[in-house]
Amino acid sequence: MKVINYGIIGCGMMGQEHLRNIALLEGARVAAIFEPDEIMAAAAKAIAPNAKLEASIEDLLARDDLDCLLVASPNHCHIDALEQIAELNPLPLLMEKPLYTDPADIARVEAIAASYPSPIWVAMEYRYMPPIQTFAEEVQRATGGVKMLTIREHRFPFLHKVGDWNRFNRNTGGTLVEKCCHFFDLMRLILGSDPVRVTASAGQEVNHLDEAYNGEVPDIWDTAYVIVDFATGARAMLELCMYAEGSKYQEEISAVGPNGKIEAFVPGPGRFWPTHLGAPPVAQVIISPRHPKGPQTVDIPVDPTILDAGDHNGSTFYQHARFLELVRNGGVPEVSLEDGAWAVRMGLAAQKAASEHGVIDRI
Incomplete structure (x- = not known):
C-alpha cells in the first residue's frame, strides 16, 4: 500500500x-x-x-x-x-x-x-460524528419527512488561540460563521434543501467582556437564536449558548415530521468532563414514533482511542478516513465547495439579521 x-x-x-x-x-x-x-x-x-x-x-x-x-x-x-x-x-x-x-x-x-x-x-467534522450520522441515516424513516429541525449547542466559551485571533469578528466572520457554519451545513444536509429566509437574535452577554487585547474588547457573540426557512417549507432553528459547559450533552438535535421524532445527543470533549462524575456520557439516538408510542433509545459509543484524538466525538478520524479513500481512489468530495460556501452564506445572513434586527431573504 x-x-x-x-x-x-x-x-x-x-x-x-x-x-x-x-x-x-x-x-x-x-x-x-x-x-x-x-x-x-x-x-x-x-x-x-x-x-x-x-x-x-x-x-x-x-x-x-x-x-x-x-x-x-x-x-x-x-x-x-x-x-x-x-x-x-x-x-x-x-x-x-x-x-x-x-x-x-x-x-x-x-x-x-x-x-x-x-x-x-x-x-x-460534525457530519461525521457517529450519532449525527445515525440521525441523518434514520431521519426520513423516523419522521416521514422533516417539518421541524432544531439544533441546540450548549457548550464552553471560545478557547484561547494564537494571537487571540478568535476574539474578533473581523478574523472569524462572527460567531454564527466561525462556530455555527457546521450547524447550517447540517440543516441543508438533513433537510435536503436550500434556505430562503433567515432571522436571528444574538449578542455578547457573558463571555470575554472583561478581556482586552491591545486595548480592544472582544466583540464575538456567545448567545444566539437563528430561525431558517427552507425551500421545501421545512423550518429549522439553532440555539447557541457558549456559557453552558456544565451540560451533560453539548449538542442536541431533533427532527419532527408526520410519523414521529428523532433526536441525537452528543457529549462534549471528554477532557472537559469532571472526573469525579465518573465516565463521560455516551452519545445517544432516540426515535419516538407517534404510532405506536414508545421511545426507542440506542447508545452510539465511539472507540476510546479515537475519542482521545480530538474534541469532536471521533468525527475528525472518520472524516479523514473518507478523505483518504478519496485521495487513493478518486471520486467526488462528500462536502463540496458549494456546501462550504452555503454554510458561510447562511452564517453571514444570520449575523446580519441579528445585527439589523431583521429578516434576510437574499442569502
Whole structure:
C-alpha cells in the first residue's frame, strides 16, 4: 500500500487534532508542516516527529512528494491559502471551515471552484460524528419527512488561540460563521434543501467582556437564536449558548415530521468532563414514533482511542478516513465547495439579521 503524504498548513489547536487523527490512519503520514508560531510548531512536531517544518507556504507547496493538503489556519487566512494552493500546487485538499469570512470573497471561492483540477473537501467534522450520522441515516424513516429541525449547542466559551485571533469578528466572520457554519451545513444536509429566509437574535452577554487585547474588547457573540426557512417549507432553528459547559450533552438535535421524532445527543470533549462524575456520557439516538408510542433509545459509543484524538466525538478520524479513500481512489468530495460556501452564506445572513434586527431573504 502506498503511503499517502499530507502537507499541513496551520497547526494550532485544530491542526494538532488533525495530526493526532492522521497518525491513527493506516497508510498515511504527515510529511510537511507550515506553522509560523514557534510554540504551535513545536507542539505539532512533537505529534508528528518525522514531518519537516517548512519556512513558508510556498516552500511547502514546492515539494514534489506530497499527495494531499490540509489547511487548518485561522479563519481569515483560509481564502488566501486556497488561492496560493490553486496557483502553485492544486493537490487534493481538505479545507477547514469556514471557507471565507468576508462576503466579498465568495467571488474568489467561485473562481477557484471553476478551475481547480483536484477534489476540494470542506472539513465539516460534525457530519461525521457517529450519532449525527445515525440521525441523518434514520431521519426520513423516523419522521416521514422533516417539518421541524432544531439544533441546540450548549457548550464552553471560545478557547484561547494564537494571537487571540478568535476574539474578533473581523478574523472569524462572527460567531454564527466561525462556530455555527457546521450547524447550517447540517440543516441543508438533513433537510435536503436550500434556505430562503433567515432571522436571528444574538449578542455578547457573558463571555470575554472583561478581556482586552491591545486595548480592544472582544466583540464575538456567545448567545444566539437563528430561525431558517427552507425551500421545501421545512423550518429549522439553532440555539447557541457558549456559557453552558456544565451540560451533560453539548449538542442536541431533533427532527419532527408526520410519523414521529428523532433526536441525537452528543457529549462534549471528554477532557472537559469532571472526573469525579465518573465516565463521560455516551452519545445517544432516540426515535419516538407517534404510532405506536414508545421511545426507542440506542447508545452510539465511539472507540476510546479515537475519542482521545480530538474534541469532536471521533468525527475528525472518520472524516479523514473518507478523505483518504478519496485521495487513493478518486471520486467526488462528500462536502463540496458549494456546501462550504452555503454554510458561510447562511452564517453571514444570520449575523446580519441579528445585527439589523431583521429578516434576510437574499442569502
